[in-house]
Amino acid sequence: MDPLTEAQQKLMPEMTELLKKRYQILLTIKLEEPIGRRALSELAGSTEREIRKETDLLRNQQLVVAKSAGMIVSEQGVAVLDALRDFMRDVSGLIAMEKQLKSLLGISKVLVLPQDSDDIPAVKSNIGKEAARLLEAFFPQYKKIAVTGGSTMAAISKELSSDKRDSLLQFIAARGGLGEDVLHQANTIASSFAGKTGGSVKTLYLPDHLSEEAYEMMMREPVIKEMMDLYDQTDVVVHGIGNAEEIALQRQSSTEEVERIRSGGAVSEAFGYYFDKEGKVVYRIRTAGIQLEQVQKAPAILAIAGGRSKAKAILSYFRNAAPQTILITDEGAAQKILELTQKQEEI
Amino acid sequence: MDPLTEAQQKLMPEMTELLKKRYQILLTIKLEEPIGRRALSELAGSTEREIRKETDLLRNQQLVVAKSAGMIVSEQGVAVLDALRDFMRDVSGLIAMEKQLKSLLGISKVLVLPQDSDDIPAVKSNIGKEAARLLEAFFPQYKKIAVTGGSTMAAISKELSSDKRDSLLQFIAARGGLGEDVLHQANTIASSFAGKTGGSVKTLYLPDHLSEEAYEMMMREPVIKEMMDLYDQTDVVVHGIGNAEEIALQRQSSTEEVERIRSGGAVSEAFGYYFDKEGKVVYRIRTAGIQLEQVQKAPAILAIAGGRSKAKAILSYFRNAAPQTILITDEGAAQKILELTQKQEEI
DNA sequence: TTTAGCTGGACACTTATCGTCCCGCTACAT
DNA sequence: ATGTAGCGGGACGATAAGTGTCCAGCTAAA
Numbered sequence: 001m002d003p004l005t006e007a008q009q010k011l012m013p014e015m016t017e018l019l020k021k022r023y024q025i026l027l028t029i030k031l032e033e034p035i036g037r038r039a040l041s042e043l044a045g046s047t048e049r050e051i052r053k054e055t056d057l058l059r060n061q062q063l064v065v066a067k068s069a070g071m072i073v074s075e076q077g078v079a080v081l082d083a084l085r086d087f088m089r090d091v092s093g094l095i096a097m098e099k100q101l102k103s104l105l106g107i108s109k110v111l112v113l114p115q116d117s118d119d120i121p122a123v124k125s126n127i128g129k130e131a132a133r134l135l136e137a138f139f140p141q142y143k144k145i146a147v148t149g150g151s152t153m154a155a156i157s158k159e160l161s162s163d164k165r166d167s168l169l170q171f172i173a174a175r176g177g178l179g180e181d182v183l184h185q186a187n188t189i190a191s192s193f194a195g196k197t198g199g200s201v202k203t204l205y206l207p208d209h210l211s212e213e214a215y216e217m218m219m220r221e222p223v224i225k226e227m228m229d230l231y232d233q234t235d236v237v238v239h240g241i242g243n244a245e246e247i248a249l250q251r252q253s254s255t256e257e258v259e260r261i262r263s264g265g266a267v268s269e270a271f272g273y274y275f276d277k278e279g280k281v282v283y284r285i286r287t288a289g290i291q292l293e294q295v296q297k298a299p300a301i302l303a304i305a306g307g308r309s310k311a312k313a314i315l316s317y318f319r320n321a322a323p324q325t326i327l328i329t330d331e332g333a334a335q336k337i338l339e340l341t342q343k344q345e346e347i
Numbered sequence: 348m349d350p351l352t353e354a355q356q357k358l359m360p361e362m363t364e365l366l367k368k369r370y371q372i373l374l375t376i377k378l379e380e381p382i383g384r385r386a387l388s389e390l391a392g393s394t395e396r397e398i399r400k401e402t403d404l405l406r407n408q409q410l411v412v413a414k415s416a417g418m419i420v421s422e423q424g425v426a427v428l429d430a431l432r433d434f435m436r437d438v439s440g441l442i443a444m445e446k447q448l449k450s451l452l453g454i455s456k457v458l459v460l461p462q463d464s465d466d467i468p469a470v471k472s473n474i475g476k477e478a479a480r481l482l483e484a485f486f487p488q489y490k491k492i493a494v495t496g497g498s499t500m501a502a503i504s505k506e507l508s509s510d511k512r513d514s515l516l517q518f519i520a521a522r523g524g525l526g527e528d529v530l531h532q533a534n535t536i537a538s539s540f541a542g543k544t545g546g547s548v549k550t551l552y553l554p555d556h557l558s559e560e561a562y563e564m565m566m567r568e569p570v571i572k573e574m575m576d577l578y579d580q581t582d583v584v585v586h587g588i589g590n591a592e593e594i595a596l597q598r599q600s601s602t603e604e605v606e607r608i609r610s611g612g613a614v615s616e617a618f619g620y621y622f623d624k625e626g627k628v629v630y631r632i633r634t635a636g637i638q639l640e641q642v643q644k645a646p647a648i649l650a651i652a653g654g655r656s657k658a659k660a661i662l663s664y665f666r667n668a669a670p671q672t673i674l675i676t677d678e679g680a681a682q683k684i685l686e687l688t689q690k691q692e693e694i
Numbered sequence: 695t696t697t698a699g700c701t702g703g704a705c706a707c708t709t710a711t712c713g714t715c716c717c718g719c720t721a722c723a724t
Numbered sequence: 725a726t727g728t729a730g731c732g733g734g735a736c737g738a739t740a741a742g743t744g745t746c747c748a749g750c751t752a753a754a
Binding site for chain 1: 350353355362369404410430
Binding site for chain 2: 699700701702
């Protein structure tokens with residue numbers, strides 16, 4: 001780190017926290033504009049008064065302007081965000097974390113974003129935005145993109161900029177409809193991606209919890225077979241990583257399933273597979289969808305998960321993840337992962 | 348200025364003031380160490396509590412350590428001071444001020460130091476220190492140095508580092524003994540300089556307020572004549588600049604003299620000469636000492652004066668000062684000077 | 695041995711901050 | 725056209741933080 005910055009921090013130790021807080025607020029406003037105090041305080045995870053104090057300051061500094069519909073970031077504000085982006089990543093130690101995680105997880109790229117989405121819901125939007133930027137960078141080269149479901153994936157679709165339209169893009173739902181909220185189903189997300197980018201969409205509608213015979217029969221259907229072939233040609237896989245138990249409960253799985261997941265020691269879940277803490281597959285939901293092998297042979301894989309509560313799941317998943325996988329996460333998760341592994345080393 | 352710093356300031360406008368304050372306190376401790384809270388609060392011009400709050404912080408940051416004799420700056424603290432020195436000058440706009448003053452006063456070099464010695468007595472020590480560094484840089488080249496009196500000059504002698512000893516140096520009292528405090532007489536200062544540097548000293552003892560005849564007679568004395576010749580060979584002149592009225596009062600001048608000084612519109616004083624606001628000599632104390640012409644033909648001249656109260660005097664003196672003169676002043680004086688000249692331009 | 699000056703602790707008091715509610719307004723959806 | 729949700733700004737008692745001031749105990753120099 002810059003020796004000047006270090007000296008500043010020595011003389012003003014409160015600077016880092018204060019800068020982080022204000023930067024986060026300004027960033028959140030930018031991501032959600034126009035937004036009011038109350039909504040902002042929800043997203044930032046602080047009280048209305050706190051938000052008010054800081055936004056008053058930001059307004060005085062002419063970084064945001066207050067319109068009747070809410071606050072928006074001024075041109076100057078955007079400039080400040082840009083100027084501080086790398087600095088904030090450095091000063092928070094994010095760059096150092098990325099390096100550590102890269103070697104720890106054995107993958108080529110890790111992106112760690114500020115704060116913790118467990119504390120500050122707005123961090124999810126930022127993760128979504130950066131994931132969207134990364135994904136968009138693949139568009140010229142790769143056209144067949146498989147996407148899963150989940151709120152994390154929804155955040156990405158929100159942040160896809162519509163000025164990168166490309167009608168050749170093909171978004172493929174990586175999984176069939178499951179017992180999840182329809183808004184966060186892979187099918188919904190895939191069509192949302194397509195809508196934002198002007199690409200086409202391939203959805204997969206298969207009810208969850210089929211009997212084995214029904215399942216086998218469906219797999220012989222041409223529409224379904226076509227999807228299975230598409231999975232083989234996938235260029236990019238974009239997926240979230242979940243906590244095994246949470247996901248199992250969300251899906252209203254049968255008690256038998258939950259039992260198998262529990263007894264197998266499942267920690268993480270991704271595209272229908274459950275992994276234990278060694279990264280071994282301990283269970284798989286019997287529904288159509290992309291195969292683990294198909295994911296791993298894709299040229300590019302984006303794995304997205306934030307919040308310290310996901311640390312264990314991330315660690316579990318990356319025990320056997322493909323080396324070309326790119327992880328996009330946040331400070332909270334990254335910190336926790338490094339803590340956990342450090343403890344293990346001590347033992 | 349660095350765009351990153353600018354962005355930081357936008358997001359944390361209180362940073363500048365806070366940094367300045369803490370930097371100044373740390374610097375003052377360094378200059379006066381070991382020093383206690385009460386003495387420090389006097390020098391810094393703030394309350395004991397304020398000082399205590401900040402020094403507690405500095406101690407927590409391990410920039411200072413508290414010994415029973417007082418606080419001293421740690422190694423880390425010195426590093427912080429060094430790292431921040433140029434930054435503070437930049438962020439306070441001192442560098443910009445120096446440029447403006449250089450062209451305004453028509454001289455080649457101006458050094459502006461932080462804060463205002465009218466508010467913070469410790470600033471004088473800093474001015475003294477920097478003046479000492481500048482003077483020391485001349486030592487290899489120039490050996491004959493004429494010095495005047497005053498508290499400013501005393502501050503320099505305090506800060507002369509004794510590890511630059513040079514027995515060839517010759518310090519010449521630029522003036523005879525005047526009705527001033529003996530501690531701040533040119534003679535005292537000159538011998539103090541000599542003591543610190545290992546050089547020799549030439550003092551000039553002549554009572555103030557001599558009759559004209561006695562004065563003429565003295566001037567024919569060999570000891571005195573020798574001094575007059577030395578003035579001709581002076582390499583460096585180091586002098587302060589005073590407010591005409593203050594100096595006149597300090598010297599317990601006769602009412603006649605004070606009247607002449609007043610009616611002449613004298614604003615500034617330096618080495619016994621009084622200048623009006625156009626820089627014209629309006630009066631000269633009849634005592635032995637260096638001549639204005641002798642000063643102006645010296646290869647190097649250091650003029651030192653700080654505090655906004657000295658702004659008018661500085662401005663007055665530099666109306667006709669030699670272009671090789673170097674001004675060492677502080678933020679308060681510099682700011683006031685620029686304000687004053689800006690007002691004149693508006694009219 | 696005395697004394698001056700230092701740190702660290704203590705405490706009442708003032709000041710600023712915070713949580714909370716309300717108001718009038720605007721923009722959008724009905 | 726009209727209702728309504730959400731906005732910024734104002735206000736104010738409760739509360740926490742900061743401030744001025746003193747004292748005890750200690751150390752080092754005179």
